[in-house]
Amino acid sequence: MSAIVNRLAPANAVVPEQQPSAVAGLRLETRIVDGAEWDRTIAGFDEVCQEQLHVFATARWPSVKQEPMLFLADGQVVGGSLMMVQPLPLRIGHIAVSKWGPMLKDSSAPHAAALRDAMVEALIADYAERRGLMLSVLPRAALETDNSAYERLLARGFKRGSELGFPSRYIVRLGLSDAEQRKSLQQKWRYHLNKSEKAGLSFEHAGPERMGEFDRLYAAMSERKQFPDHSAYDTVPLLMALDIETLRPELFFVRHAGEVVAGALIFKAGDRAVYLYGATNDTALPLRAGYFMHWQIIRWLRDNTRAGWYDLGGTDGFHGLHQFKKGMVGEAGVITPVPPVANYAARPWAYLLGNGAFWARDAAYHIRRVVTGALRPKARPDQAPVVVEAGQP
Structure with a gap:
């Protein structure tokens, strides 16, 4: 006991x-x-x-x-x-x-x-x-x-x-068909998604053994952006080592011409999946890899979890991030404040x-x-x- x-x-x-x-x-x-x-x-x-x-x-x-x-x-x-x-x-x-x-x-x-x-x-x-x-x-x-x-x-x-200071959470509704989900997206977000689907990108669901690839991508991005990292990223190894499969985050990559250009870690347990961490390299932006990756993650969560919502987190006060997440939330999702x-x-x-x-x-x-x-x-x-x-x- x-x-x-x-x-x-x-x-x-x-x-x-x-x-x-x-x-x-x-x-x-x-x-x-x-x-x-x-x-x-x-x-x-x-x-x-x-x-x-x-x-x-x-x-x-x-x-x-x-x-x-x-x-x-x-x-x-x-x-x-x-x-x-x-x-x-x-x-x-x-x-x-x-x-x-x-x-x-x-x-x-x-x-x-x-x-x-x-x-x-x-x-x-x-x-x-x-x-x-x-x-x-x-x-x-x-x-x-x-x-x-x-x-x-x-x-x-x-x-x-x-x-x-910036309490809004951006939450995508899951459970929609591909056509319904696309219709929900804001027009500009849908435009960038369409462009990304013609860029020769591929989507991969990876196991914990590939965390080294994500670590390198995340470290390179942090160095490039020169943002101080006050996140809980140092807890990720413990989460990925969990023997409770439901609680272990899922790892995803986007590849272009044989190179990994973007990745994400997603918490999938419960009725809300949560975007934990993402990382991209220098070539991801012109390829619109972020649009492609999140679209594929939405579809994967719909088909492989019981979550009804995908919580993208907040913005930390960055307007570009607000625009990106707002477009993905679209008409079917919600932007809602943490009290x-x-x-x-x-x-x-x-x-x-x-x-x-x-x-x-x-x-x-x-x-x-x-x-x-x-x-x-x-x-x-x-x-x-x-x-x-x-x-x-």
């Missing part, structure tokens, strides 16, 4: 009765498990994502304590949240963070919203009330006009916290400490971005802030 802790959430870990989807008396058991069991269990979740993987989080944030918490109803797992208990400067306290959580195992289950509420209540009871920490929850971007998960957090007493962090504390001092830590972190990120932009003009964002209602392309 790999469970480290097995406890019943207190009686107040129930769905708030004022919520319209409430199920009277719903109570969830919480169980903290080890990392291996956690990753195996969430591999089948609808809402699983890279950031919630234990193997990823421990490498990405090594100084943070990871607590993989499962939620059970009547003995059956219904959801989970990888809780990150992060120390504050000078060890004056801690905050508990749920990034892209809590996750539902079955997002289409009856009373799914009530289950999510019950998971939040269990987190409040444990981290905010019992331990006295500030609890920070960041739900994933919603596909609908309103992010109901975020709105329900605010209704429960959470306060709006930090937010991204701000939602913070909750049962004790005023915990909220002041936690909110102050977020403020200091945001200030440090802003300074780093300004300095980087001054030293490397190519890395300076050129996209005006975009306010997008969820669900609006």
Whole structure:
């Protein structure tokens, strides 16, 4: 038995009765498990994502304590949240963070919203009330006009916290026929795709043993663009070594005249596939290899996964990337914002400490971005802030 802790959430870990989807008396058991069991269990979740993987989080944030918490109803797992208990400067306290959580195992289950509420209540009871920490929850971007998960957090007493400078996520709808998908694309994107299909390009689905090729392509691109890499690329070897096939990213290449000119790594588990990393060489741009590659990835995901959506990520403030992704999202997809962090504390001092830590972190990120932009003009964002209602392309 790999469970480290097995406890019943207190009686107040129930769905708030004022919520319209409430199920009277719903109570969830919480169980903290080890990392291996956690990753195996969430591999089948609808809402699983890279950031919630234990193997990823421990490498990405090594100084943070990871607590993989499962939620059970009547003995059956219904959801989970990888809780990150992060120390504050000078060890004056801690905050508990749920990034892209809590996750539902079955997002289409009856009373799914009530289950999510019950998971939040269990987190409040444990981290905010019992331990006295500030609890920070960041739900994933919603596909609908309103992010109901975020709105329900605010209704429960959470306060709006930090937010991204460019929060929009660009999400392609999968499951369409080739003709329907092409029709959805913006006209200019479709024009470039047509050109790429006449350029003699070929598409390859590769195994993990070919990661060396992608590493070389990625390193060369980074050197060429001179962008500082603050990504989690150093976690890729661990992800590619996973023995859980569902969670292992998929590797794709585009070749021209015998040479690999573009590549991509895609997280495919759950109901949303996610574009993790891409790389191109000098000859890819005139060949429009990026258009060709993403078109083929969309078709591969449709035919080989259960994902209904393909999340292209954000833009980091670059207008050209905005234009490229917006054209691919087209009419059938959505451009939707990641909501701000939602913070909750049962004790005023915990909220002041936690909110102050977020403020200091945001200030440090802003300074780093300004300095980087001054030293490397190519890395300076050129996209005006975009306010997008969820669900609006």
